[in-house]
Amino acid sequence: MSLPVLKSLRDCSDYSLTVEPFIPQLYALPARLLDVRNLEGLTQLYIETNPLLSAFAVSVVIAGVFLVVSEVNRNYSQADRMWSILPNVYVAHLAVWARLAGLPHGRIDLVAAFTTVWSCRLTFNYWRRGGYSVGSEDYRWFVTPNPSKMPGVAFFLLNVTFISFIQSVLFVAMSCVPAYAILLSSRFNPEITTADLAYFAVEVTLVLSELLSDGQQWAYQTAKHQYYKDAKLPSGWNQADLDRGFITSGLWAYSRHPNFFAEQTIWFLLYQWSCYATNSLYSWTFIGSGTLILLFQGSGWLTEAITAGKYPEYAEYQRQVGMYIPTSFRGYQAPAHKPKVIRTSDLAKRQQEKEKQK
Template sequence: MGQILRTKYFIVNTMGNVKNIIIAFLAPLPSILFYLSFLNHYHYSPTSHHPSLWKWCYDHPLLLANVLFFFNVNVLFWLVALLQSSHWMIDPYWTVIPVILVHYYASHPVAQYDWWRSRILIVLTWVWSMRLLHNYLRRENWQWGQREDWRFTEMARQYGTHWWWASFFAIYLPHQIFLIALSLPMYVVHSSVDQPLTMWDMVALLLCVSGIAIAYLADTQLHNFVKLRQGGEAVVPVLETGLWYYSRHPNYFGEQVWWWGVFVFAWSMGHGWTFVGAFTNSMCLAYVTKLVEDRMLKQGYRTEAYTLYQRTTSVWVPWFKSHHLKTKNA
């Protein structure tokens, strides 16, 4: 009987996983098909005549990105979430949307850019995306949509019966603001005059690679620690080895270094105003950091150890401890 139940659970779980994978892959198709239709129908020449819709898409690439994001991500993803009673899909798509956006900016008919700078940024964005998507999937035991972000679950409890409509404004609109703002340097790189590479592009490359590497190492160390705890092998309540010895959130630090590196590509071309994306992301991570630490302190077996960890260890930037950590023997 037990074997039958396990087999039934496995089949149901697998079917649910496959269903969510299909949904995730179909979700961006409306925007992709619309954009491909635009590219297929719009051929610019001084004497050409096009429907006003295609002309608008040609003249306003950044606005078009926002319109497609609003209807395809905000509205469609929100409707899917209501049907599934879970806002899981926006989490993996945080890693995918920047890749879609950088290719969109590079392929738009009005794009003009240095080939090397564009390819460097595109490759870096792919590497960042694959790293983050890999971390998401291994954290979720390679399951798609089995659970939503714990912060969304807590917000659902707070909003109660109003969550069905409040979730649109609490989850999806902020994601549009963050991701479009973060992608502004990608837009600038592909919409400015053809400027050759400079020393600052090499600085941006170094920052981006460093950010990806730091975040990967930090997330891997955290993943291994969680696995040890789940297997009963780790008895310490707080991870304080590796990068986590020098920073309480080295993964967040790496993520910020990545986005500030992307900003340097645009800054080197004279578009310092694009700092708004990296700055907004840093402010968001500051808030998320508070939420995570408050949650840690509420877990009784961790409270004392984590309080001491807070007093001795840097929040983001890896640094030496303020004093030697003294632990009590059990």
Template structure:
């Protein structure tokens, strides 16, 4: 396939997504000011990546002109080669992102975060830590603008797949697609384990009523500790965050490692474009910085226990947790830290989990 003219794409395929990004940015910011609640963007995180993905995956479906203000359309400037035939890779990615959306939407719904009055606890804490004028600037630039740009970027991998127009799925599509489903399942389990723990901690809910994989026999030692350290959370301090980043890295890689690697018509002086990697890089940067702030809050609430948890369990990568355990053992501190983190011996913990 001939190289795709990047500058032509900016006038074509990106026209509607950019319009939607501007609209969601202004709307979410206005709602945050009106309601004094900065979690408006958090709520649209559950479905905006799917909307962008659907637009690129279903290009042949859209009309040439929008008959409603925000209705998707494909301008005449878009090459007919991309609007007359569906890309099987883009459709696969759309199916995966839709599955991801159902998982996240369900978890958001049961936590009550779809209610307009509910706000992420981290924003309330950060609001108290900085001057009001700084928070208002932060609210527009980071919470509203930058996060909506990130949501826009998450659709770019499907945009690349839609332009590749492969005849059929490749081996890499099957491997990465299966991996993405496994990651979604693991993230669902980690969400359920956290929800099971919080339900037992705050309401005394019987763990046996929870989803399979989350029926953990919580103890009063777990409640006193204040945070979850069982199941997947015994191997990673943030298994849900790890799975989230991994899922979008897989989505980002699907068109990049495919046989029809993207080729872009750039000026002769330009270097090989690296912008196709932007979605994964930006998202991982966001999660890392967000995790640092989240852990600072946990550390202030549970100084001794969470410090021990940090020294025993890896932030993301579970394969590092045994390494931290070995390091503590060499220093003669493993049993002491295990008692604080797990509240039981390693043998007992293995039997229970």
């Protein structure tokens, strides 16, 4: 038996009924895999294993891969490279499993469609920023905790726990866990509802807002670096904005991190979708999005600390604009001051200093 016998929709969000009975399958899975002799046997094992537990098992294996690769290459952004891919894979896995098991799959297909759109957007943006280039690594690892400034054993333990294992399991928790509850509820309500379509529409809208905010950031950074390189003001930009060093227009005029706000909301909304599907006010499926929100608080604080240390005007930006949730619809108002004049020679000198640091 791979799915629980449930009596009501609310049972679909009960951890003791939907997960605990299948934990022994997790322990038995390695031995059963060794007994597989052909593709048919593997398919049968796949169907007979609870889909949430099999996803968790895969995440543990992937965590081991993250650990080994990061230690061998001394590059700790292995999970970052898979952040935009694995959550979608886990939801798509539920959709495939439902088909093979002969279960209603319309609603889980809808969830998978949204996560696929999300995955394409984030993967594209990560690629555009050079995330998949050989040797690329999240700049925050060079600030804190810096592996070169921490005892080797301490950083290894951090890698084993948070960097490799916790992040890998988080991919399952924030995507597959709420989607699993929706899959279970489909046995009671197999048809896609108007509310399902509404959740889907809002999710896609949030993804589009990320696409917009990332595009605005990309355009600004491209113009800024070109300006610093050749001292020529790009068309459509003014000197004061580029001298500031950070973007304050578009969605960024109302939120200091509109993309981060949308990302947290996306996964919290998936949790809410699972609550609706299971007729529950709240449930344990919040574990993934809740952890993600906490993670963003720390990550956001670190990003802010780095940025504030680089740009003097950022403190004023922080005062006027909310970190995630907009606090005013007026938008950022730059303080009145004379535009800073930067000579071409100054820009050339700055570029030479950067080249020396490389």
